[in-house]
Amino acid sequence: MSRVALGLAYDGSAWQGWQTQPHRQTVQDTLESALASFCGVKGAVPTICAGRTDTGVHGAMQVVHLDTELDRRMESWVRGVNAFLPPSVSVQWAQLVSDEFHARFSARARTYVYLVWRGRVRPALWAGRAGWCFQPLDVDAMRAAAQALLGEHDFSSFRSSQCQAKHPVRHMHRLDIEERGPFLVFTLKANAFLHHMVRNIMGALLQIGQGREAVDWMAQLLSWRDRKRGAPTFSPDGLYLSAIDYPAEFGLEELDGGSLLLSPFTQTY
Numbered sequence: 001m002s003r004v005a006l007g008l009a010y011d012g013s014a015w016q017g018w019q020t021q022p023h024r025q026t027v028q029d030t031l032e033s034a035l036a037s038f039c040g041v042k043g044a045v046p047t048i049c050a051g052r053t054d055t056g057v058h059g060a061m062q063v064v065h066l067d068t069e070l071d072r073r074m075e076s077w078v079r080g081v082n083a084f085l086p087p088s089v090s091v092q093w094a095q096l097v098s099d100e101f102h103a104r105f106s107a108r109a110r111t112y113v114y115l116v117w118r119g120r121v122r123p124a125l126w127a128g129r130a131g132w133c134f135q136p137l138d139v140d141a142m143r144a145a146a147q148a149l150l151g152e153h154d155f156s157s158f159r160s161s162q163c164q165a166k167h168p169v170r171h172m173h174r175l176d177i178e179e180r181g182p183f184l185v186f187t188l189k190a191n192a193f194l195h196h197m198v199r200n201i202m203g204a205l206l207q208i209g210q211g212r213e214a215v216d217w218m219a220q221l222l223s224w225r226d227r228k229r230g231a232p233t234f235s236p237d238g239l240y241l242s243a244i245d246y247p248a249e250f251g252l253e254e255l256d257g258g259s260l261l262l263s264p265f266t267q268t269y
Contacts, residue, residue, distance in 0.1 A: 004077060005065045005097045005252065006047075011088040012058040012236070013128035019052050027053075027089060031064070034084035038077075039070050050103045050244045051110050051193070056128070056236030060113070061092075063244045065103040101250050109173060111243035112198045114186040116206075123182075130183070131202070131238035137209035139177060139184065145208045145218035146175040149201065155194055156225035158204070160233075163195035168225075170194065177205075187242075196233055203231035 008031065016025045020032070028047065035045035050063040072080070077094035085091070100106075115130040117123045122132050149172050156168040174189035186205070188198055204221060207213045213231075221230055246252045 001067050001069055002071075003065055003067050003097050003099055003101060004074075005063060005095050005101065005103065006077065006081075007092040007094075008059055008062040008064065009090050009092055010059045010062070011129075012053060012056050014086075014088040015055070017053060017055045017057070018049060018059075018062070027059070027062075030085065030089055031081075034081050034089075035066065037084040038080045039068060048103045050107050051241055053239075053241055054196070054199075054236055056239075058129070058240045060240045060242045061244060062241055063103045063107075063246075065097065065101060095252065097250055097252070101246075106246055106250060107192075107244050108247065109189055109191050109243075109245040110193060110241065111174075111187065111189040111245075112193070113240045113242040114188070114198065114202055115238040115240070116184040116186070116202075117238075118182050118184060128237050131235045133206060133210075135210045137184070137206070138211060139179060139209065141211075141215050142205045142209045143177050145205060145215045146177065148216075148219035148222055149175055153222055154225050155197055155222070157221045157227055157230050158197045158200040159194040159227055160196035160200075161227065165192075165194050168194060170197070175201075189243075198239060199234045199236060200227070200230055202234040202239075206234065207231045 010027050015027050016023065018027045020026055020028045028049065032044035032047055036043060039045055045066055047064040047066045053059060074094040074096070078091050081091045117126055117130045117132050118137060120134055123130060152169060152171040154168050155170050159168050170193065171191045172188070174187060176187045178185040186202065188201065204218060208215060208217060
């Protein structure tokens with residue numbers, strides 16, 4: 001029995017999230033069905049992912065692992081599984097890993113990127129792929145407010161009521177805001193994220209950027225530990241799981257789909 005790790009990219013607007021559901025309109029259900037076809041087995045081939053994404057959230061770099069008795073070249077896993085997947089889901093790479101590797105529990109950090117289109121009119125070509133804000137935004141105010149979230153904190157104020165995590169404490173390593181033409185690019189890196197945590201942080205940042213709340217409201221919100229006092233949950237449209245960090249012992253290079261995701265901005269704007 002061998003353990004194989006796969007790197008995935010997917011357009012989340014076509015799916016009801018990552019995790020398997022009875023209606024089977026999820027990325028996990030689709031991938032496991034494709035794996036069963038490739039492996040020539042009935043049913044589904046079980047997989048474990050690095051981070052479960054919600055409905056409408058995209059994957060620039062999702063990592064899964066599976067155990068299999070099938071002996072194939074890694075390139076065959078990529079091309080073979082993709083032959084059974086729809087256009088909105090694609091295996092990017094495959095690699096043999098040790099039995100100690102676990103896509104979720106071995107991960108040291110995850111990075112999400114959120115794209116926001118700033119413009120008077122909604123962007124038709126970015127529908128489902130970027131959030132939209134037509135009000136003017138004070139980027140410096142949002143950057144100042146974001147500093148309050150760095151480090152280890154209780155993120156209860158940004159946690160969905162449906163969150164199943166055992167505790168709300170997370171360590172935020174990075175929260176950057178870049179201006180790229182009509183886009184704002186938010187990059188958030190933490191050891192792990194709570195359910196709706198990024199989208200709730202985005203809602204709070206935009207409230208501050210629009211001048212509806214002061215910069216120090218972010219620190220107050222964090223200290224209150226009360227989701228009911230926070231901002232509305234922002235749209236999933238522009239949210240991408242972008243990178244997963246693993247210890248070097250597993251032989252996986254830095255898995256960052258964000259560079260590919262953002263390359264068009266560098267070239268176009």
